[in-house]
Amino acid sequence: MEETELLIVGQGLAGTWLSFWLYKAGIPFKLIDQPGPGGASLRAAGLINPVTGRRMVTTWMIDELMPFASKAYQEVGKFLDEPVITETSLIDFFPNVQMLQAFQKRYAENPAYLLPGGNQEKFTEWFRYDLGWGSIQPCLLVNVEKLLAGWRNWLKKNNLIIESGFDFSDFRQDPEGVDYAGIHARYIVFCDGKSSVKNPYFGKLPFALNKGEGLLVEIKGLPATQSYKKGMSLVPYRENIFWLGSSYEWSFGDDLPSEKFRTGAENWLRGFLKLPYRVVEHFAALRPATLERRPFVGFHPAFPHIGMLNGMGTKGCSLAPYFARQLVDTLKGEGTINTLAVISRFEKILARPY
Numbered sequence: 497m498e499e500t501e502l503l504i505v506g507q508g509l510a511g512t513w514l515s516f517w518l519y520k521a522g523i524p525f526k527l528i529d530q531p532g533p534g535g536a537s538l539r540a541a542g543l544i545n546p547v548t549g550r551r552m553v554t555t556w557m558i559d560e561l562m563p564f565a566s567k568a569y570q571e572v573g574k575f576l577d578e579p580v581i582t583e584t585s586l587i588d589f590f591p592n593v594q595m596l597q598a599f600q601k602r603y604a605e606n607p608a609y610l611l612p613g614g615n616q617e618k619f620t621e622w623f624r625y626d627l628g629w630g631s632i633q634p635c636l637l638v639n640v641e642k643l644l645a646g647w648r649n650w651l652k653k654n655n656l657i658i659e660s661g662f663d664f665s666d667f668r669q670d671p672e673g674v675d676y677a678g679i680h681a682r683y684i685v686f687c688d689g690k691s692s693v694k695n696p697y698f699g700k701l702p703f704a705l706n707k708g709e710g711l712l713v714e715i716k717g718l719p720a721t722q723s724y725k726k727g728m729s730l731v732p733y734r735e736n737i738f739w740l741g742s743s744y745e746w747s748f749g750d751d752l753p754s755e756k757f758r759t760g761a762e763n764w765l766r767g768f769l770k771l772p773y774r775v776v777e778h779f780a781a782l783r784p785a786t787l788e789r790r791p792f793v794g795f796h797p798a799f800p801h802i803g804m805l806n807g808m809g810t811k812g813c814s815l816a817p818y819f820a821r822q823l824v825d826t827l828k829g830e831g832t833i834n835t836l837a838v839i840s841r842f843e844k845i846l847a848r849p850y
């Protein structure tokens with residue numbers, strides 16, 4: 497039987513960050529990930545936006561998350577010899593008077609992360625807009641595609657990844673840890689995104705999966721130095737390719753791309769953009785969101801060898817590096833998990849049989 501300290505299920509942003517910090521801490525691990533198109537991470541725009549919503553609120557813990565993420569992505573980029581993060585801004589074209597007023601009110605009360613637009617004509621070469629713009633800055637833009645592929649290659653080279661689906665019928669607990677398919681580990685941590693809603697140990701947690709659809713669009717001549725938003729967003733993705741999205745649906749029948757989204761998104765783009773475009777891909781994915789909009793981090797109160805890093809919702813790029821590190825620090829006996837994120841807050845729910 498092969499021995500390791502920790503088994504990880506899933507190599508999205510959560511599993512990538514957990515395994516990276518484990519490696520840095522010198523803690524042995526093995527990762528299992530289902531080959532295929534993957535989960536939500538590979539559909540993310542990669543934007544860490546500090547201000548969101550109709551009331552332009554500063555997002556949860558962003559003053560701590562943003563500097564942490566900036567350093568962490570620079571560190572992994574250096575390790576992989578491939579930069580995966582850039583600092584950027586999000587040009588916010590006000591889609592209606594209410595959003596213009598919300599920007600002005602928020603700026604007057606608290607100017608953090610906002611800059612009123614200077615020259616209102618600055619973007620007229622590329623876009624149609626009537627109500628002006630402001631800038632949300634700094635934002636961070638993560639190249640999730642490069643990060644996940646680069647880290648996967650490294651895992652493969654070092655024989656640390658098993659490319660197959662995790663199957664609970666091969667899983668056993670013993671007093672010292674867990675057994676899975678010929679591997680014995682002291683811990684297992686599920687980083688399997690939407691699959692966790694069916695996890696026999698964690699399925700009772702208040703997940704609230706959320707469907708997001710988007711397009712990849714080729715637009716030649718549009719500066720990729722910033723992202724653009726007017727209700728929907730255009731985010732630089734690859735050379736001449738912009739990520740366009742996304743929808744945000746709590747109630748959905750399936751996780752497939754829909755004609756309704758595509759028609760609406762293309763209508764929006766034709767109204768906003770003055771340049772020609774070509775749709776390269778239309779995609780949909782389920783965000784592993786939670787009812788409380790806070791992540792699920794830590795070990796099961798009744799099964800201390802079984803853990804989870806999940807529930808990143810719309811904010812995986814900023815939450816995953818930070819909370820993966822908290823999990824690794826607690827394994828090293830060097831810290832605790834934020835009380836609003838730790839799984840033990842659901843002790844009563846998790847005590848009930850699945």
Ligand SMILES: Cc1cc2nc3c(=O)[nH]c(=O)nc-3n(C[C@H](O)[C@H](O)[C@H](O)COP(=O)(O)OP(=O)(O)OC[C@H]3O[C@@H](n4cnc5c(N)ncnc54)[C@H](O)[C@@H]3O)c2cc1C
Nearest residue numbers: 506508509510530535536537541542543662689708812813
């Ligand atoms: C359209 C869209 C846009 C988004 N944009 C942004 C953004 O700009 N910024 C941001 O911060 N967040 C964004 N998000 C949210 C972000 O994508 C998620 O928070 C994040 O990807 C969650 O990462 P994860 O690792 O928990 O899950 P996932 O990325 O879903 O990873 C789960 C992994 O587990 C594997 N897996 C699942 N089941 C099994 C199994 N049984 N056996 C083996 N492997 C398994 C999957 O293959 C996958 O690799 C967006 C999400 C969507 C859908």
